[in-house]
Amino acid sequence: MGLTLFPADGDTRSPDVGWSYSGFAAFRRQLARAEGFDLDAMRGFGGERAWSDVSTSLEPLLDRPDDGGGELSPAECAALLPRLEAIVDQWRNGAGVPRTHIDAAQQLTVVLRLCVAKDVELLFL
Secondary structure (H helix, E strand, C coil), rough: CCCEHHHCCCCCCCCEEEEHHHHHHHHHHHHHHHCCCCHECCCCCCEEECCHHCCCCCHHHCCCCCCCCCCEHHHHHHHHHHHHHHHHHHHHHHHCCHHHHHHHHHHHHHHHHHHHHCCCCCEEE
């Protein structure tokens, strides 16, 4: 079992990105580290730190259940895209980030750009 993120454009040929649930959890932990906080310390992830204590445009991606489905609006996709692209650049130029996370983040930026361009939601399935 796993999680797939894809544009709600009705086109089965559109790009998507997928993880196992544990892979998505690891990916989000890596994103949180890039933003300067520990995801496991956050409410909903085993900790007590409130999301209001953290400032990140990636919150809609990070603060969500792994298996709850749902979506991100085109506006939310547009808001998190620049930060995700900047993190991808940092990861490519740095050391210590697994290649699988870099590849997934790059694929996610492709999917997000398509959601913004087509003005469709990003679906979690």
